[in-house]
Amino acid sequence: MKINEMPIPNHLREAYAKNGIEELYPPQAECVNAGLFNRKNILAAIPTASGKTLIAEMAMQKEVAEGGKCLYIVPLKALASEKYEDFSGKSVKVGIATGDPDQRDEYLGRYDIIVATSEKTDSLIRNKAGWLKSISLLVVDEIHLIGDESRGGTLEMVIAQLRFQNPDMQIIGLSATMGNPESLAKWLDAALITSEWRPVDLREGVYYDGAIHFHGTERLLETPKKDDDLNLLLDTVNEGGQCLVFVSSRRSAEAYAKRAAVTLKKTSPTLDELSKRIGKADTTASGKNLALAVKSGAAFHHAGLPREARAAVEEGFRNGDILCISSTPTLAAGLNLPARRVIIRDYQRYERGAGMNPIPVLEYRQMAGRAGRPRLDPYGEAVLIAKQQRDVDRLFEEFIDAPAEDITSQCQRENELRSHLLALITSGFAQTDGEVRGFMEKSFYASQKSVHRRLDKNIEKTLAYLEKSGMVEREGDEIHGTLFGALTSRLYLDPESAMMIKDGLAGKKFTAFGMLHLLCMTPDMFRFYLKASDEKFVDKILKERSEELLLDDLSEEFFAAIKTALVAEEWISEIGEDSICERFGVGAGDIHAVVENLRWLMHAAGRICHEFAADCDDEMRDLELRVTHGVKEELLPLIALKGIGRVRARRIFDRGITSPEKLMAAEKDEVVSILGATIAKNVLEQAGRRSAKKREQELEESEDEHEEEDLPTEKKPQATLFDFGG
DNA sequence: TTCCTTAGCGACTTTGTGTGACACA
DNA sequence: AAAGTCGCTAAGGAA
Numbered sequence: 001m002k003i004n005e006m007p008i009p010n011h012l013r014e015a016y017a018k019n020g021i022e023e024l025y026p027p028q029a030e031c032v033n034a035g036l037f038n039r040k041n042i043l044a045a046i047p048t049a050s051g052k053t054l055i056a057e058m059a060m061q062k063e064v065a066e067g068g069k070c071l072y073i074v075p076l077k078a079l080a081s082e083k084y085e086d087f088s089g090k091s092v093k094v095g096i097a098t099g100d101p102d103q104r105d106e107y108l109g110r111y112d113i114i115v116a117t118s119e120k121t122d123s124l125i126r127n128k129a130g131w132l133k134s135i136s137l138l139v140v141d142e143i144h145l146i147g148d149e150s151r152g153g154t155l156e157m158v159i160a161q162l163r164f165q166n167p168d169m170q171i172i173g174l175s176a177t178m179g180n181p182e183s184l185a186k187w188l189d190a191a192l193i194t195s196e197w198r199p200v201d202l203r204e205g206v207y208y209d210g211a212i213h214f215h216g217t218e219r220l221l222e223t224p225k226k227d228d229d230l231n232l233l234l235d236t237v238n239e240g241g242q243c244l245v246f247v248s249s250r251r252s253a254e255a256y257a258k259r260a261a262v263t264l265k266k267t268s269p270t271l272d273e274l275s276k277r278i279g280k281a282d283t284t285a286s287g288k289n290l291a292l293a294v295k296s297g298a299a300f301h302h303a304g305l306p307r308e309a310r311a312a313v314e315e316g317f318r319n320g321d322i323l324c325i326s327s328t329p330t331l332a333a334g335l336n337l338p339a340r341r342v343i344i345r346d347y348q349r350y351e352r353g354a355g356m357n358p359i360p361v362l363e364y365r366q367m368a369g370r371a372g373r374p375r376l377d378p379y380g381e382a383v384l385i386a387k388q389q390r391d392v393d394r395l396f397e398e399f400i401d402a403p404a405e406d407i408t409s410q411c412q413r414e415n416e417l418r419s420h421l422l423a424l425i426t427s428g429f430a431q432t433d434g435e436v437r438g439f440m441e442k443s444f445y446a447s448q449k450s451v452h453r454r455l456d457k458n459i460e461k462t463l464a465y466l467e468k469s470g471m472v473e474r475e476g477d478e479i480h481g482t483l484f485g486a487l488t489s490r491l492y493l494d495p496e497s498a499m500m501i502k503d504g505l506a507g508k509k510f511t512a513f514g515m516l517h518l519l520c521m522t523p524d525m526f527r528f529y530l531k532a533s534d535e536k537f538v539d540k541i542l543k544e545r546s547e548e549l550l551l552d553d554l555s556e557e558f559f560a561a562i563k564t565a566l567v568a569e570e571w572i573s574e575i576g577e578d579s580i581c582e583r584f585g586v587g588a589g590d591i592h593a594v595v596e597n598l599r600w601l602m603h604a605a606g607r608i609c610h611e612f613a614a615d616c617d618d619e620m621r622d623l624e625l626r627v628t629h630g631v632k633e634e635l636l637p638l639i640a641l642k643g644i645g646r647v648r649a650r651r652i653f654d655r656g657i658t659s660p661e662k663l664m665a666a667e668k669d670e671v672v673s674i675l676g677a678t679i680a681k682n683v684l685e686q687a688g689r690r691s692a693k694k695r696e697q698e699l700e701e702s703e704d705e706h707e708e709e710d711l712p713t714e715k716k717p718q719a720t721l722f723d724f725g726g
Numbered sequence: 727t728t729c730c731t732t733a734g735c736g737a738c739t740t741t742g743t744g745t746g747a748c749a750c751a
Numbered sequence: 752a753a754a755g756t757c758g759c760t761a762a763g764g765a766a
Binding site for chain 2: 077127329330532
């Protein structure tokens, strides 16, 4: 089937022709035959790299040409930017919506195609973005994630809500291969396309004792000299290919890269440059290891690395300079980074309380699917490593020849349900008990199970919880959200988190550490693992600072929250990243994750306290700023200036310039000598404007105070959802 | 023989990833 | 449960 015959805009046809795309891949053609261009719903469960993006793009471009609007949902922010780049520059207006401040939500309506993460979409629904009603084509990438324990429920609810709002909307689901695609297709009312076809031949095999065993054939490695996992690497490198090695822990990833570097011993100016770049981006021990390995052509990749270091590794690999990356599952999903050979060394993973367990087949498929770069490699190889002879057959059975798992709906889980039911009510999808039930009756969950007793019971329980928490109110048959419930939903908080924040300060004294710890205890916060060596920190806190803590508990979570809060506290005490990382054994990337997470929760907590809890607006606002910038309280006046971060603020402050006003009063030459001419000029201008404005405000405020004094003090401030600051 | 490096062994430790708010001149 | 780290001892090689 030819691209020329497709009912897509001319400019797109030309763009494809320029890139040498003239013919559809077989699974793409099947989608067309199934009614892709006739607004039929489609579920394409086909392998990675078999052209899913092209299917979606053609459909979206046609839809836009006919006056429609498209939403493309992805699971990861990194994927959102990748797709945004893909779709941009082709005569349609493309927007991106993630939790990062990319673009303002209101402006999103102006775009033809909007790329968004599932959580951001959920949040947009809760905040009633009007343009969502005009979405006429919905594409859901990696739709099999509907079965993901932690995030599947959100995706399911998002799809259900969008369908409810826009009954005529076309849906295209793009999925990895899974066990029960029929069941998902049925729920989506979609034509099902399944295929194993790939543009590059994929050979899957098991390595044991000097040879890779494939179905039918085997490949002997020449003169193996080292450990198995290194021989497999050398074999590919000698042929001019690259390797991706999947292991089960960060430590293993780093160790492998170290060994690979010693074995490869590649040198090049580009590698030296990359190595330097990485050394700058990550100055912790882990970063030094990486820089050293990269010098010799090997690298590792995991979430402990800061973004820039990760990006450098990805770039080096894509350009062919780095010959191998050993990686935790960070690279399995997401980013498109194929390699000639993929080595799945660790096919088991530790799970808390359950010991080592084999990874799901679905995950194996995603790793194996990274093998073979289209148009660059003659074939791709995915190799599992057997430790004993008898494992060879077992690995074929368990992974290579195994069917992928079935996916099951996750939206009936209690912690998912409480958040999503609240959203249904506060955003107006359901106003009565019956409507809540009715909505959930149309869920994927209900379509999978014929008996709905459990769902009914969970709904009942959850509604009772929400009512007890003061998030919803009943009036006869009607249910509606309270102000507290509405705010919780709009802030995208788990109701449990909102409750903890609201009640946490009651009768207690505000301290920064106590607040941080409270936030670290909420289900919305990520927490560090507790190591044996961390006990001394935790003990010390319990002995010396338990007064500051707002909660009392002895659970493992509680201790993990102490560690996490300590990391945050050091961050806002201007302690260097390196020393934090060393003391707590975490990566630079982890600190950024904690900070990001806390920024969001701090903001949310500020709003909740302002409206519904203790009066500590100033403390909350200060702490939010301190978390955002990583500074002590004393630097807050300076940090308000653009171009002044934690480093520059500290430098000026230590010279006795402690506020914008003092900055104005200081010798110009001195300011220039500290900050440099350009920044100094910019900053001085800002400071001037600020102090003028401040004087004005103070005048106004003193007038206000006079007026307020006459009012009865009993009157509570109206519960409006206004912002701080300004 | 002495000194230094290395190999081997056992005890001990640790164990993936990711999304979310809001909006300033 | 399994991989990696660390510290110890024994072994081997050079001076």
